[in-house]
Amino acid sequence: MSESTLNDDLDLSGLPLVDNPVMPYLRQERIPHIWCPGCGIGTTVNCFTRALEEAAKDLDKVAIVSGIGCTGRVAGYLNLDSFHTTHGRAIPFATGLKLANPDLSVVVYSGDGDLFAIGGNHFMHAARRNMDILVVCVNNFTYGMTGGQVAPTTPIGATQTTMPFGNFENPASLPFLADAAGATFVARWTVFHVRQLTRCFKEALGKKGFRFIEIMAPCPTLFLRRNRLGDGVDMVRQYKERSVLRNGADTKEVAVGMEGDIVVGTFVDRERPTWLDAMNSHFSSVLGDRYRTYGG
Amino acid sequence: MSDEAPVRKAKGTVFVQPEVCKGCSYCIEFCPTDCLEFGREFNAKGYHYPILGRPEDCTGCGLCGLYCPDFAIFGMRFKDLEAARAAAAATPPTR
Numbered sequence: 001m002s003e004s005t006l007n008d009d010l011d012l013s014g015l016p017l018v019d020n021p022v023m024p025y026l027r028q029e030r031i032p033h034i035w036c037p038g039c040g041i042g043t044t045v046n047c048f049t050r051a052l053e054e055a056a057k058d059l060d061k062v063a064i065v066s067g068i069g070c071t072g073r074v075a076g077y078l079n080l081d082s083f084h085t086t087h088g089r090a091i092p093f094a095t096g097l098k099l100a101n102p103d104l105s106v107v108v109y110s111g112d113g114d115l116f117a118i119g120g121n122h123f124m125h126a127a128r129r130n131m132d133i134l135v136v137c138v139n140n141f142t143y144g145m146t147g148g149q150v151a152p153t154t155p156i157g158a159t160q161t162t163m164p165f166g167n168f169e170n171p172a173s174l175p176f177l178a179d180a181a182g183a184t185f186v187a188r189w190t191v192f193h194v195r196q197l198t199r200c201f202k203e204a205l206g207k208k209g210f211r212f213i214e215i216m217a218p219c220p221t222l223f224l225r226r227n228r229l230g231d232g233v234d235m236v237r238q239y240k241e242r243s244v245l246r247n248g249a250d251t252k253e254v255a256v257g258m259e260g261d262i263v264v265g266t267f268v269d270r271e272r273p274t275w276l277d278a279m280n281s282h283f284s285s286v287l288g289d290r291y292r293t294y295g296g
Numbered sequence: 297m298s299d300e301a302p303v304r305k306a307k308g309t310v311f312v313q314p315e316v317c318k319g320c321s322y323c324i325e326f327c328p329t330d331c332l333e334f335g336r337e338f339n340a341k342g343y344h345y346p347i348l349g350r351p352e353d354c355t356g357c358g359l360c361g362l363y364c365p366d367f368a369i370f371g372m373r374f375k376d377l378e379a380a381r382a383a384a385a386a387t388p389p390t391r
């Protein structure tokens with residue numbers, strides 16, 4: 001594809017083209033991607049790849065695992081060791097990957113439905129055991145891929161195909177869930193906060209334990225259209241206007257609704273032994289010299 | 297180019313791949329110096345794509361490229377551009 005600089009006074013002849021900085025991280029033959037115009041998922045991918053670059057990660061040691069859904073497609077577009085698993089099972093798959101090859105940096109990248117509806121039990125137990133994985137949830141408050149059904153995150157009052165008169169179910173607040181289950185790092189940003197999100201990814205990639213990042217993103221085709229909330233860009237403008245930075249906020253107080261503040265920042269940052277560390281120290285103390293520590 | 301150095305206030309520029317743009321306007325809306333706008337042309341899918349309407353205001357900050365969900369635009373500072381081109385010449389992307 002040709003590039004156009006639109007700056008007439010710039011002579012670029014004789015030099016090779018520069019690529020979009022995201023390109024080396026993508027399976028370029030799959031671009032253009034399937035995401036709708038104004039869908040926020042692609043923006044999160046820019047931030048994630050920029051963070052990989054800034055963190056100078058050895059890409060042969062990074063694996064990405066997705067479940068099923070529009071967000072689940074991320075694994076298929078990234079030029080890493082990618083695993084597109086079954087619906088809801090990204091976390092158990094990632095757990096196996098990490099335990100079989102403890103040197104890997106394992107990232108789960110999936111949607112709110114995948115991680116918190118069908119996959120909710122796995123999320124809870126991986127956080128409780130402090131599995132050393134980074135879980136990224138693109139929260140668009142709906143099941144995008146299947147046509148806009150109500151999700152465990154859908155705010156009260158929002159209309160969805162399965163809640164035509166508006167949702168009355170209490171939604172889960174993801175940072176609160178992650179905190180209560182024992183995650184060592186919990187942060188929330190939105191697609192508006194591209195610089196902050198990039199920094200957050202980088203920070204989380206450099207830590208150990210069960211780390212969770214929620215990213216609020218517009219699904220214009222299903223969530224916004226059904227609720228007459230405009231285009232993707234209108235929602236991102238809302239994120240800009242409604243967001244309030246509160247690092248260290250009590251996760252009991254960060255629930256989001258159709259209106260009101262969207263609290264963003266790093267809410268939890270603590271240390272706990274990972275599952276492997278705990279196993280090693282336990283068996284070392286029980287079995288002494290008879291135990292050979294594994295990985296970690 | 298002439299002997300006289302061109303007078304350019306711009307500190308950077310953008311690169312657009314019109315064919316993958318889906319016209320979402322993220323880049324236009326969130327450019328800090330408001331220097332992008334939709335052009336009059338359509339791409340093959342029927343979307344208008346951004347052009348640098350006020351090139352002199354572009355700082356090359358790269359935010360448009362971070363926002364673009366379709367990987368259709370990115371910005372770069374002039375001072376980084378030649379290094380990037382030299383690097384691109386020296387090492388073809390392996391991934």
Ligand SMILES: Cc1ncc(C[n+]2csc(CCOP(=O)(O)OP(=O)(O)O)c2C)c(N)n1
Nearest residue numbers: 068069070071087111112113114143144145
């Ligand atoms: C076992 C099983 N049940 C149901 C489905 C249908 N299904 C596919 S994606 C999806 C929900 C996706 O929602 P989310 O994870 O939020 O992803 P999004 O598309 O919103 O990014 C469902 C229910 C499936 N593929 N497999």
Ligand code: SF4
Nearest residue numbers: 035036039070144219
């Ligand atoms: S349906 Fe929604 S989440 Fe899926 S690609 Fe379209 S806008 Fe994105």
Ligand code: SF4
Nearest residue numbers: 327355357358360371
């Ligand atoms: S590089 Fe920065 S200043 Fe230039 S168009 Fe993009 S966002 Fe605007």
Ligand code: SF4
Nearest residue numbers: 317318320321323364
């Ligand atoms: S952000 Fe990307 S897809 Fe959206 S209008 Fe700009 S170039 Fe096109």
Ligand SMILES: [Mg+2]
Nearest residue numbers: 111112142144
């Ligand atoms: Mg979803």
